[in-house]
Amino acid sequence: MLGEYRIEGRRASEIAASVERAIGAGELLPGEVLPPMRELAVYLEVNPNTVASAYRTLRDRGVVETGGRRGTRVRPRPTSTPREALRVEVPPGVRNVSDGNPDPALLPALGPALAAAAERATARPTLYGAPLIDEELAGRARAALDADGVPAGPVAVTSGSLDAIERVLAAHLRPGDAVAVEDPGWGSLLDLIPALGLRPVPVAIDEDGPLPTELERALALGVRAAIVTDRAQNPTGAAVGAARAEELRSLLAEYPTVLLIEDDHGHHIVDVPLHPLAGVTDHWVMVRSTAKAYGPDLRLAVLTGDEVTVDRVRGRQRLGPGWVSHLLQDTLIHLWQTDAVDPSEVAGSYGRRRDALIRALADRGVAAQGRSGMNVWVPVPEETGTVSRLLHAGWAVAPGARFRMDSPPGIRVTVSSLSHGDTEPLAEAIAAACLPGEARRYD
Numbered sequence: 001m002l003g004e005y006r007i008e009g010r011r012a013s014e015i016a017a018s019v020e021r022a023i024g025a026g027e028l029l030p031g032e033v034l035p036p037m038r039e040l041a042v043y044l045e046v047n048p049n050t051v052a053s054a055y056r057t058l059r060d061r062g063v064v065e066t067g068g069r070r071g072t073r074v075r076p077r078p079t080s081t082p083r084e085a086l087r088v089e090v091p092p093g094v095r096n097v098s099d100g101n102p103d104p105a106l107l108p109a110l111g112p113a114l115a116a117a118a119e120r121a122t123a124r125p126t127l128y129g130a131p132l133i134d135e136e137l138a139g140r141a142r143a144a145l146d147a148d149g150v151p152a153g154p155v156a157v158t159s160g161s162l163d164a165i166e167r168v169l170a171a172h173l174r175p176g177d178a179v180a181v182e183d184p185g186w187g188s189l190l191d192l193i194p195a196l197g198l199r200p201v202p203v204a205i206d207e208d209g210p211l212p213t214e215l216e217r218a219l220a221l222g223v224r225a226a227i228v229t230d231r232a233q234n235p236t237g238a239a240v241g242a243a244r245a246e247e248l249r250s251l252l253a254e255y256p257t258v259l260l261i262e263d264d265h266g267h268h269i270v271d272v273p274l275h276p277l278a279g280v281t282d283h284w285v286m287v288r289s290t291a292k293a294y295g296p297d298l299r300l301a302v303l304t305g306d307e308v309t310v311d312r313v314r315g316r317q318r319l320g321p322g323w324v325s326h327l328l329q330d331t332l333i334h335l336w337q338t339d340a341v342d343p344s345e346v347a348g349s350y351g352r353r354r355d356a357l358i359r360a361l362a363d364r365g366v367a368a369q370g371r372s373g374m375n376v377w378v379p380v381p382e383e384t385g386t387v388s389r390l391l392h393a394g395w396a397v398a399p400g401a402r403f404r405m406d407s408p409p410g411i412r413v414t415v416s417s418l419s420h421g422d423t424e425p426l427a428e429a430i431a432a433a434c435l436p437g438e439a440r441r442y443d
Contacts (some may be wrong), residue, residue: 055149108340117330161289171312181219209240225259232266232373235412245275268293271347360427389433
């Protein structure tokens with residue numbers, strides 16, 4: 001059972017690190033069985049409890065899984081293998097509707113904003129000891145949050161929404177804690193949770209956001225945190241409506257010690273109103289990223305929340321990177337000052353493309369959803385064959401495995417690169433790929 005690779009170590013941390021090194025080097029393969037705890041303990045001349053602790057650490061990190069009599073195995077896709085690795089390689093001549101990127105034509109020109117930021121830096125250089133967040137950026141962000149009914153709270157800035165979520169989770173949770181996450185949901189977030197040693201608990205969703213019965217189940221299981229995407233949910237386009245928000249708030253109010261994280265990355269690219277859940281738990285945050293509206297490379301997000309949580313995030317920032325570049329902060333301020341993005345125009349453009357594809361699919365008997373944002377989710381009988389057939393037909397879509405835990409198969413289509421003339425051919429290709437064996441009649 002010890003196989004070719006010899007696990008080493010005397011302490012639990014050393015044993016766990018030895019296994020992780022072997023997986024990273026390809027010496028322990030996905031699905032491979034690790035030695036029984038007692039057998040490995042005898043081999044290493046350590047207490048079985050030490051091996052049990054090492055295996056528990058590996059499980060909490062998402063590196064291995066336990067299956068009763070099947071033993072402890074390397075996960076088919078360890079956390080060291082990001083879900084982004086499940087992408088489709090796009091050959092020349094194939095249209096890529098899989099990447100989740102915004103339409104470059106709808107992004108603002110950054111030149112004037114960067115020039116203004118550089119001019120400000122020349123006049124007033126940012127030196128050590130400067131505030132973490134520019135006063136005007138904080139004021140403008142807070143005013144926008146107030147207008148959307150987000151509870152009062154201090155404002156912080158991070159290097160994107162995933163950075164914000166990681167810092168907030170680390171501020172309150174410990175390895176082994178459970179986190180309620182949307183299923184299907186954002187692949188990068190589903191990678192981050194186990195990488196932090198946390199346990200994801202899937203919560204099924206519909207076009208209106210997390211299902212109340214599913215969130216209630218997760219809360220009853222003892223999750224320490226819940227993460228909800230308010231609008232433009234990735235990959236389904238779900239948006240939390242008023243009635244659903246009221247149901248979810250009522251549930252969360254019964255668990256005031258649960259940390260609530262809301263992701264509003266759809267800010268400035270959607271035309272559906274925000275219905276925040278914040279304010280019913282002791283600790284909460286609302287995160288807004290600039291990636292979709294202003295460009296992924298801006299790498300900036302603002303967040304607000306309860307004072308304790310925001311203070312912990314700021315404190316940890318001071319010990320690490322120190323601050324988010326004021327050049328980037330000033331760039332965003334200039335973009336906001338000059339109304340460089342017209343949210344209604346952006347939302348309308350994505351909405352027309354999204355709705356046209358959903359209608360075209362419905363005309364062909366294929367159900368799809370996409371209430372907001374730039375993605376359409378299409379449930380399919382099975383993913384591998386569907387993705388392969390679409391690739392052969394000239395379209396690269398994202399396999400649902402990048403976004404799923406327990407939810408049924410699907411594919412994600414990003415509409416941001418579609419023109420009016422693309423809709424019918426793409427819908428026809430998806431219908432044919434979903435129903436390859438069904439007889440088709442042409443009159």
